[in-house]
Amino acid sequence: MKWRKRNDDLDEEIRAHLAMAARDRVERGESPADAAFNARREFGNEALVKEITREMWGWTAIQRFYQDVRYALRQMRRSPGFTAVAVLTLALGLGAATAMFSIVNGVLLRPLEYHDPGRLFVARTVLPPEARIAHDFPINARHFAEWRAHCRSCESVSLIQMADLTLVGAGEPVKLYALKTSWNFFQTLGVHPVLGRDFLPGEERGLGQVILSDSLWRSRFRADPSILGRAIQLNGEPHTVIGVMPRSLVLPRGDQWGSLFGPAEEPLIFEPLGFDPSQLRANNLNYTSVIRLKPGVSRGQASAELNALLADFVRQDHLQTKIALFPLLEQVTRNARTSLLLLLGAVGAVLLIVCVNVGNLMLVQTAGRYREAGVRLALGASRTRLFGQMLKEALVLVAMGGTLGLLLAYAGLKLFAAAAPIDLPRLEEAHIDWHVLAFGLASAAFSTFTCGLVPAWNLSRTEPLDSLKASAGATESGHKLRFREILVGLEVALSTVLLSVGGLLLLSFVKVMHVDKGFETERVVTQDISFLSPKYAHGGRARVLRLMLEQLARIPGVRAVGATSRLPLTGEDWIANLHDPDSSRPERDEPLANFRFVTPDYWRAMGIPLVRGRFFRENEWSQQVAIVSEGAARFLWPGQDPIGRHVRGLGGAGPAFDVVGVVGEVPAGPLDQNRPTMVYTPYSFESPVGVSLVLRTAGDPDSAIRAARAMLAQIDPEMALPPAQTMEQILDASVAARRFEMRLAVAFALAALLLAGLGICGVISFAVARRRPEIGIRIAMGAQSGQVIAMVLRQGMRPVLPGLLAGVAGAMASSRLLTGELYQVAPRDPRLILGVAAVMLSTALVACWLPARRGAATDPIAALRAE
Amino acid sequence: MSRIELVQGTLDMLILETLRWGAQHGYGIAQAIRAGSSDVLQVETGSLYPALHRLERQRFIKAEWKQSENRQRAKYYSLTAAGRKHLAAERERWSQVSAAIAALMKARESEA
Numbered sequence A: 001m002k003w004r005k006r007n008d009d010l011d012e013e014i015r016a017h018l019a020m021a022a023r024d025r026v027e028r029g030e031s032p033a034d035a036a037f038n039a040r041r042e043f044g045n046e047a048l049v050k051e052i053t054r055e056m057w058g059w060t061a062i063q064r065f066y067q068d069v070r071y072a073l074r075q076m077r078r079s080p081g082f083t084a085v086a087v088l089t090l091a092l093g094l095g096a097a098t099a100m101f102s103i104v105n106g107v108l109l110r111p112l113e114y115h116d117p118g119r120l121f122v123a124r125t126v127l128p129p130e131a132r133i134a135h136d137f138p139i140n141a142r143h144f145a146e147w148r149a150h151c152r153s154c155e156s157v158s159l160i161q162m163a164d165l166t167l168v169g170a171g172e173p174v175k176l177y178a179l180k181t182s183w184n185f186f187q188t189l190g191v192h193p194v195l196g197r198d199f200l201p202g203e204e205r206g207l208g209q210v211i212l213s214d215s216l217w218r219s220r221f222r223a224d225p226s227i228l229g230r231a232i233q234l235n236g237e238p239h240t241v242i243g244v245m246p247r248s249l250v251l252p253r254g255d256q257w258g259s260l261f262g263p264a265e266e267p268l269i270f271e272p273l274g275f276d277p278s279q280l281r282a283n284n285l286n287y288t289s290v291i292r293l294k295p296g297v298s299r300g301q302a303s304a305e306l307n308a309l310l311a312d313f314v315r316q317d318h319l320q321t322k323i324a325l326f327p328l329l330e331q332v333t334r335n336a337r338t339s340l341l342l343l344l345g346a347v348g349a350v351l352l353i354v355c356v357n358v359g360n361l362m363l364v365q366t367a368g369r370y371r372e373a374g375v376r377l378a379l380g381a382s383r384t385r386l387f388g389q390m391l392k393e394a395l396v397l398v399a400m401g402g403t404l405g406l407l408l409a410y411a412g413l414k415l416f417a418a419a420a421p422i423d424l425p426r427l428e429e430a431h432i433d434w435h436v437l438a439f440g441l442a443s444a445a446f447s448t449f450t451c452g453l454v455p456a457w458n459l460s461r462t463e464p465l466d467s468l469k470a471s472a473g474a475t476e477s478g479h480k481l482r483f484r485e486i487l488v489g490l491e492v493a494l495s496t497v498l499l500s501v502g503g504l505l506l507l508s509f510v511k512v513m514h515v516d517k518g519f520e521t522e523r524v525v526t527q528d529i530s531f532l533s534p535k536y537a538h539g540g541r542a543r544v545l546r547l548m549l550e551q552l553a554r555i556p557g558v559r560a561v562g563a564t565s566r567l568p569l570t571g572e573d574w575i576a577n578l579h580d581p582d583s584s585r586p587e588r589d590e591p592l593a594n595f596r597f598v599t600p601d602y603w604r605a606m607g608i609p610l611v612r613g614r615f616f617r618e619n620e621w622s623q624q625v626a627i628v629s630e631g632a633a634r635f636l637w638p639g640q641d642p643i644g645r646h647v648r649g650l651g652g653a654g655p656a657f658d659v660v661g662v663v664g665e666v667p668a669g670p671l672d673q674n675r676p677t678m679v680y681t682p683y684s685f686e687s688p689v690g691v692s693l694v695l696r697t698a699g700d701p702d703s704a705i706r707a708a709r710a711m712l713a714q715i716d717p718e719m720a721l722p723p724a725q726t727m728e729q730i731l732d733a734s735v736a737a738r739r740f741e742m743r744l745a746v747a748f749a750l751a752a753l754l755l756a757g758l759g760i761c762g763v764i765s766f767a768v769a770r771r772r773p774e775i776g777i778r779i780a781m782g783a784q785s786g787q788v789i790a791m792v793l794r795q796g797m798r799p800v801l802p803g804l805l806a807g808v809a810g811a812m813a814s815s816r817l818l819t820g821e822l823y824q825v826a827p828r829d830p831r832l833i834l835g836v837a838a839v840m841l842s843t844a845l846v847a848c849w850l851p852a853r854r855g856a857a858t859d860p861i862a863a864l865r866a867e
Numbered sequence B: 001m002s003r004i005e006l007v008q009g010t011l012d013m014l015i016l017e018t019l020r021w022g023a024q025h026g027y028g029i030a031q032a033i034r035a036g037s038s039d040v041l042q043v044e045t046g047s048l049y050p051a052l053h054r055l056e057r058q059r060f061i062k063a064e065w066k067q068s069e070n071r072q073r074a075k076y077y078s079l080t081a082a083g084r085k086h087l088a089a090e091r092e093r094w095s096q097v098s099a100a101i102a103a104l105m106k107a108r109e110s111e112a
Helices: A002-027 A032-043 A046-055 A060-078 A080-109 A141-150 A185-189 A201-205 A214-221 A299-317 A328-367 A370-378 A383-419 A434-460 A464-469 A478-514 A540-553 A602-606 A630-636 A701-715 A727-734 A736-770 A772-780 A785-797 A800-821 A830-856 A860-866 B008-019 B026-036 B045-057 B081-111
Strands: A120-126 A154-169 A171-181 A209-212 A231-234 A237-244 A269-272 A288-293 A322-327 A524-530 A558-564 A575-577 A592-598 A610-613 A625-629 A646-648 A656-663 A678-682 A690-697 B061-067 B073-079
Touching: A002 A032, A002 A046, A002 B026, A002 B045, A002 B073, A032 A046, A046 B045, A060 A080, A060 A383, A080 A328, A080 A383, A080 A434, A080 A736, A120 A141, A120 A299, A120 A328, A141 A154, A141 A288, A141 A299, A154 A185, A154 A269, A171 A185, A185 A288, A209 A214, A288 A299, A299 A322, A322 A328, A328 A370, A328 A383, A328 A434, A328 A478, A328 A736, A328 A800, A370 A383, A370 A434, A370 A464, A383 A434, A434 A478, A478 A736, A478 A800, A478 A830, A524 A701, A524 A727, A540 A558, A540 A690, A540 A701, A558 A602, A602 A690, A625 A630, A630 A656, A630 A678, A690 A701, A727 A736, A736 A772, A736 A785, A736 A830, A772 A785, A772 A830, A772 A860, A785 A800, A785 A830, A800 A830, B008 B026, B008 B045, B008 B061, B008 B073, B008 B081, B026 B045, B026 B073, B045 B061, B045 B073, B073 B081
Parallel strands: A171 A269, A209 A237, A592 A678, A625 A656
Antiparallel strands: A120 A288, A120 A322, A154 A171, A154 A231, A154 A288, A209 A269, A231 A237, A524 A690, A558 A592, A558 A690, A575 A592, A610 A656, A625 A678, A646 A656, B061 B073
């Protein structure tokens, strides 16, 4: 309202000026018509005077913004095709970038929701490099006892261990993962039960108190608050519920605590961890310690003190171990870090390509408006005004694309959470918060500038006279074309880098999938069982297991049945020194080996090949026999016959085992990791509680496993039976993270390729359209269509080649960052780079050829008539 | 004789100076400056009107609509108290600057 009034005032003020000037001229003797004309001429550019006068009012900026936005919307309505393409690609680019960032934000950047998480560390044992298994290990419980008693840098030292339990009585019997904790674990993290109380110092001696997780409390006890003080049956023994943890408690899972922690399952129940120090063996590294440092104590100081406290043990045990502290947050995210940052980089590159493409489209779009710009400049519009207006057109596009993109990001996040492999840590913590919104806004601002800058600059540099003189079909000036070529080159370069990243990950994945696994996955199905109930005394388990295997072997279609303490691909476990009692090798030079406790038919069921000697016999369930992996045999007895040699069992104590056979290597953990040396001994020597049954079937494993489960339920109705898994499913799960990363990277690379192709095609189509009269003349003069196509291709490919070279250089430079993600693929594999270059080139050629062919089909008469 | 275009600060001062003799409209101010300088100083409307609106915003002048002697409705500007003070300060600065420039030019002249 006020604006309009002031505008009217200004109009009247200037009308009065002109009227008075004219009157003076009439008084001086000019004719009224001349006077009016001269007054106007003397006044100058009326519109421009008004414009810059209005600027003095101070709030024109807002007004102008509003005007420009309305103008931009009008422009967009005039070319809905362009608008749709620009908004959609921007939405996809911004949406993908925002979704990816919110994941990085949730997984990597947001601090753990514990009290002052910067002071929380995980203590790990680091072995000398000869150990060759993993970088770091759990700790010994004696370490913990020592630290808790004496560590002065620590505010609180806690200890945890994963365990499984069977819950009976609340619905079907179910196997649960439990976290055994020292009484102060939750206190160390700074979290408190939402119901009931935490453990007390005296409760470490196994008095049967447990704390429930929120999800167990809801799923099994209908969130009943009166659960406190009630007894529940765990492993056949009553336990009293003393507390329930809050829903917001998110704990790291499995390997996120460090290697060899246990399966990546959510612990549903917490029980006190009590241990009898006298039973602990020196090289039993089974526990994880979470330590809260005192304020102001550095990580270096603390680890020095922890190591000093252990000096005596280390001397006694002849183990050259060291303790290292890892920040809890880093520990939780270390596996996902490279992968996520890589994907974020890729999505950023895609966004950049999107912006370049939209910028290019806008350039094409504005090319038809130079005349308009010229007219406006001639009428007094300022160049900054034109520049700002063009930027605002970009802003409107980005705002629309961004809004749509945010919705896409929201949906994408849900999709990502559903598709992501389970071991992506803290994924449930990814959501759209203000960090993410800030990131989205920043990328939108960035997009606005990258899209709008070049067109805005171009338009505002228009020379009014030239633009008015030039006919619509005239060729553009050189520098405007050059701009576009640079943009195309940039797109090609970025796409090449993304293609090579995607290609490397794809090749790695193929290599991993084609690696000789060392066992068979087809028609092999597994069923986990656990002898948790107290009725299975240590000695009784082997007998029951043997009975089960005999029954299962009778099921029609079952070729072989075996059992093992741990399946391949599911992680390292039961690790100890590999000791040959007949050799004088010092203990510290002994390699670590994974021990497996198996039944005689295990290898046949799993399809692990026998290399030398024989398998266990049916009468050897409790004989002192061992089978070693090829690697173990090579290490202990290089060039000699391993059969008839001896190894010491788990922990180095007890009698020696006769080596009766050598079998092939199998991966303990992920397929792409080194295969540890492995020693197999009969089940009875350790009689582990958790056992995986392995069934090889003749045909469809489905019916066999159904029959098997029914039979197992008949043998022990109280035994919890988690879902059976085929080895194919286990294999699938073990490569899920790699596959997921590869798929995303390849998707981003293909998106980049497509966008670059569209960009090239758009630019060349436009160039051909502008040159149509010229092409018409050439054809009229006798040019063959091949010549025309060649001409267009030459022009189109000109920016592609330098872009490709830059992209190859970029790919070479960035490949080093990828090394950790690759498997048996050289980061600079020349064949891959050639392949990527070929894909890029052929895409560019097709993108140029389509408009070139249209150009060659120009009807010379029509083209010239249009002029 | 060539006409000289005025720079912003000087124009502001001349506008305030012109208004010292009474309220005036934009056209009148331009005429007064031109006449007062014997046609040497030229005021472009593209400078005059922005300057007037700027000074009004700075509250050195105020405006009201009045009838001219020729019954033409026009926007008349007049000095405010702040404007008078500003003018005095500007005048002081101007005389210092012009004296300094004059001295400088004289020195150059005698050297040459």
